[in-house]
Amino acid sequence: MSEQTTENTDVITGIEAPIYLKYNFTAGAAPARFLTQVKExxxxxxxCxxxxxxxxxxxGSCAACGVPTEEEVVLSDKATVQSFTIVSIPIPGNSIEPPFxxxxxVPDGANISFIHLMSECDNADVHIGQRVQGVWKPQEEWGYSMDNIRYFKPLDEPDVPVEKIGKIPVEGWEG
Amino acid sequence: MSQPDVLHQAFELGFTYTRSTGPVVGRFLTELKQRNIVGIKGSDGRVIVPPMEYDPDTAEELSEFVDVGQEGEIVSYAWVKEPREAHPFDKPFAWAMILLDGADVPMIHCVAADSEDAVSTGARVKAVWAEETIGFITDIRCFERV
Structure with a gap:
């Protein structure tokens, strides 16, 4: 191809063709209620x-039963590790330095897990059933975000056996 | 329980693709950078603009580039009353199928016009080049009535 083009012109072999999808993500009633209290x-x-x-x-609804969930339950910021992964590859746009x-x-009082970071621990020591607690940012930095909790750190409590993970009451785990 | 305000958050997902043009579209874009428009001759002799790598009927590899004119005729068009963000103009304009002189297949591009009345099927238009050409389809900024 190049021999056919006039001098002083670089031959075009590629083009920038970015696609940007612009969303306005609406939390919805139940997550908005959740985030409003996370802010506190x-x-x-x-x-359910x-x-x-x-x-x-x-x-706002139970995925298993298909019915609205209206009863609100206050949970603990103590939780149990249900599963985990050690991230070793940097993720574009993520400021956390691997490995993390x-x-x-699963927070005490709930039956479903959410995803968060763990720190103040040796990555190699993290294990299923481990007891952890949220480390919160200073109150003046709290917003409508789960980032109000910086990460979860290990608690000096006995491990939860696998069959009891996700069944710990809000009062906590006696071991 | 009391209902809080519904929260919302802007979020942009970007797919920052770079596409390889291949030799034929690459040649077309390289020619645009030089303010020239080329088509390619199909196996039946018709001139296809923008050029295609393979014949649409026989799948034969095509290679015979042909210069085409910078003027042509509007074959059909759609008037855009309310341009969107990604559109080439922020005022009303037309997308048009333009049969360039020497071509046998119309090419889609935008036509700048003051009003819809100024655009019609059969109207003669000419290419208006961007001040700086980079080897992209927008090197032809638009077409306008001759």
């Missing part, structure tokens, strides 16, 4: 009137 430093879930599972963050631990955590 309180984790809340919603209990049929199966009694407590969802966090609440979506991302875990599915």
């Amino acid at each position: 430093g309180v984790l809340t879930g919603q209990r 009137p049929q199966c009694a599972q407590v969802y966090v963050p609440p979506r 631990v991302v875990a599915n955590l």
